[in-house]
Amino acid sequence: MFKELDPILHSQLRLAIISLLVSVKEAEFTYLKEETGASAGNISVQIQKLKEADYIDIEKKFKDNYPLTICKITPKGISAFEDYVKILKQYINTKK
Amino acid sequence: MENTNLEATESMDIINKMINNAKSKLADDGFLLIFWGWNVIAAALIHYATLKLHIQHGEYVWAILMPLGGIISAVYGFKQGKKVKVKTYVGTYLGYLWGAFGIGMVLTLVCMPQYGIKVTYFMLMILYGVATFVCGGILNFKPLIIGSLLSFACAFLSNFCGEVDQLLIISIALLCSYVIPGHLLRSKFKSQQHV
Numbered sequence A: 001m002f003k004e005l006d007p008i009l010h011s012q013l014r015l016a017i018i019s020l021l022v023s024v025k026e027a028e029f030t031y032l033k034e035e036t037g038a039s040a041g042n043i044s045v046q047i048q049k050l051k052e053a054d055y056i057d058i059e060k061k062f063k064d065n066y067p068l069t070i071c072k073i074t075p076k077g078i079s080a081f082e083d084y085v086k087i088l089k090q091y092i093n094t095k096k
Numbered sequence B: 001m002e003n004t005n006l007e008a009t010e011s012m013d014i015i016n017k018m019i020n021n022a023k024s025k026l027a028d029d030g031f032l033l034i035f036w037g038w039n040v041i042a043a044a045l046i047h048y049a050t051l052k053l054h055i056q057h058g059e060y061v062w063a064i065l066m067p068l069g070g071i072i073s074a075v076y077g078f079k080q081g082k083k084v085k086v087k088t089y090v091g092t093y094l095g096y097l098w099g100a101f102g103i104g105m106v107l108t109l110v111c112m113p114q115y116g117i118k119v120t121y122f123m124l125m126i127l128y129g130v131a132t133f134v135c136g137g138i139l140n141f142k143p144l145i146i147g148s149l150l151s152f153a154c155a156f157l158s159n160f161c162g163e164v165d166q167l168l169i170i171s172i173a174l175l176c177s178y179v180i181p182g183h184l185l186r187s188k189f190k191s192q193q194h195v
Helices: A012-023 A029-036 A040-052 A075-095 B008-024 B031-052 B060-083 B089-110 B117-139 B142-160 B163-193
Strands: A026-028 A056-063 A066-073
Touching: A012 A026, A012 A029, A012 A040, A012 A056, A012 A066, A012 A075, A012 B008, A026 A029, A029 A040, A029 A066, A029 B008, A040 A056, A066 A075, A075 B008, B031 B060, B031 B163, B089 B117, B117 B142, B117 B163, B142 B163
Parallel strands: none
Antiparallel strands: A026 A066, A056 A066
16 A cells, blocks of 8 residues: 655655755755746745745845845655655556 | 656656756865965975075965965855855865864964974875865765875875975875866866856
8 A cells, every 4th residue: 555645745846846955955046946947936836835834944035135045955844755755666666 | 847746757757857966066166276286386386496595584485375375265265155056065064174174274384383394294295185085085076085195195205305305295295186186176067067
């Protein structure tokens, strides 16, 4: 019996964002935009959803008078990502 | 990239691609290795020439070039810090490594009158070796590790020669552990920027 994949992470863009954040200490919004190739509006919506699930922290500040958004994965986000990968491997192994 | 639902294999592909993207970005462009390598080599060779030519106060070259190097490094670090969009764990570890190296250097130089020039030069080469060995390990960059081993070898050999010739050995140690790996690291960094 398979566990269900976390619906918060099981979407292309949110999974890409979490995968990037799990590999770094913290990242600016523009870095996420460059690496995923998604639009700013789409990323804004998705990071908000990740924040509501307590998977990431968002810090807003200013750099040279421009707004700056910094994202960082939380321990809950790391744990959710690890669980997601574990279940994903089970799915893939069964399909082989 | 759109926000759509996924097949299991697609999910795994995204995870692998994003983690590799984040990991493959080199945290060091090699500039400071090259800069400090040439800066110290210049100071050592000028000092060596003044001693050979019996010109007095050649040691002042260190007092001029080292603080100047410190100021240029600080300005470079400040400008680079403004450009950075992502903080990596590798970058953090390198920061701690070079911070500890800097403290070690200052303490070694401050204690120079007590231990003498010969021991100080030996210690400097050991410090270059330790810093570049760890840096090479963190960045998984073999030329730095090989360079660091050559710096340790130079430190050992320097025990068998005089203080004046030690300046030449320091130059060789820096060429092997800083300058050559620094240039190789920089070319690798630049090739990544064009991918």
